[in-house]
Amino acid sequence: MTALLALEAVSYRFPGNQTPALQAASLPIAAGQRIVVLGRNGAGKSTLLLVASGIIRPQQGRVWLHGAPVDYSRSGLHRLRRHVGLVMQSPDDQLFSASVWQDISFGPLNLGLSAAAARQAVLDAAAMCDVTDLLDRPTHALSGGQKARVALAGVLAMRPQCLLVDEATAGLDLWARHQVVQVFDRLVAEGGTVVLATHDLALARRWADLVVVLHEGRIVAVAPPAQVWADPELRMLIAPPEAWEGW
Numbered sequence: 245m246t247a248l249l250a251l252e253a254v255s256y257r258f259p260g261n262q263t264p265a266l267q268a269a270s271l272p273i274a275a276g277q278r279i280v281v282l283g284r285n286g287a288g289k290s291t292l293l294l295v296a297s298g299i300i301r302p303q304q305g306r307v308w309l310h311g312a313p314v315d316y317s318r319s320g321l322h323r324l325r326r327h328v329g330l331v332m333q334s335p336d337d338q339l340f341s342a343s344v345w346q347d348i349s350f351g352p353l354n355l356g357l358s359a360a361a362a363r364q365a366v367l368d369a370a371a372m373c374d375v376t377d378l379l380d381r382p383t384h385a386l387s388g389g390q391k392a393r394v395a396l397a398g399v400l401a402m403r404p405q406c407l408l409v410d411e412a413t414a415g416l417d418l419w420a421r422h423q424v425v426q427v428f429d430r431l432v433a434e435g436g437t438v439v440l441a442t443h444d445l446a447l448a449r450r451w452a453d454l455v456v457v458l459h460e461g462r463i464v465a466v467a468p469p470a471q472v473w474a475d476p477e478l479r480m481l482i483a484p485p486e487a488w489e490g491w
């Protein structure tokens with residue numbers, strides 16, 4: 245079966261760095277998957293998502309969308325963005341319009357939706373992320389957790405088939421976290437795929453069908469959570485022993 249999105253032997257080194265942030269990373273991503281990416285700070289999780297979303301272009305290897313290599317022309321990236329959405333680690337990197345409404349509507353309008361369709365997409369995404377009450381607010385005047393939910397709504401408004409999320413639940417209160425996970429589940433139930441980079445082991449254990457373990461830029465495992473949890477060497481690459489107590 246053709247993967248929805250795939251990384252093939254992808255490497256990327258940031259300018260000026262000695263070591264690559266991502267090295268020969270291969271990962272097929274199928275429709276309907278719940279994938280969690282684990283690894284220590286600097287392991288390459290954000291870089292993997294940036295490459296998968298087309299925001300950075302790998303120096304080696306290729307990214308495939310629906311069985312065709314991504315081309316980095318304007319139209320190629322437009323096609324990728326219609327299917328793959330990235331919620332960045334810091335909402336301040338994502339929110340740039342004056343008001344919440346403008347911010348959430350930017351993506352759908354940019355994809356070429358009519359004003360009416362974009363309006364509906366904004367309302368739907370805002371309802372999903374519980375930010376309807378914030379639509380008229382200036383983006384700079386939101387709390388951190390509110391910004392995170394608005395950033396998610398802005399990506400959901402483009403109805404991506406594959407949602408990539410960097411640290412989605414960090415900084416959210418427990419209700420917001422619960423709600424965001426419900427949004428992910430809904431997307432998967434509708435045939436979409438969600439890829440989360442996180443340090444939240446509890447979420448990874450109970451939610452993921454597949455865990456990707458990154459270490460120093462390399463993918464060292466792609467396996468169901470139970471298999472990762474049962475492997476002492478993989479566990480050490482992710483977190484210290486006390487983090488695994490009770491599992």
Ligand SMILES: Nc1ncnc2c1ncn2[C@@H]1O[C@H](COP(=O)(O)OP(=O)(O)OP(=O)(O)O)[C@@H](O)[C@H]1O
Pocket residue numbers: 258259261264265283284285286287288289290291292333
């Ligand atoms: N903009 C950048 N410029 C230069 N180096 C970078 C940049 N962003 C990341 N790096 C480097 O690339 C490597 C991988 O970083 P990355 O942000 O992908 O890790 P991460 O696993 O997401 O970490 P964290 O858990 O801290 O978010 C690190 O060594 C980091 O220092």
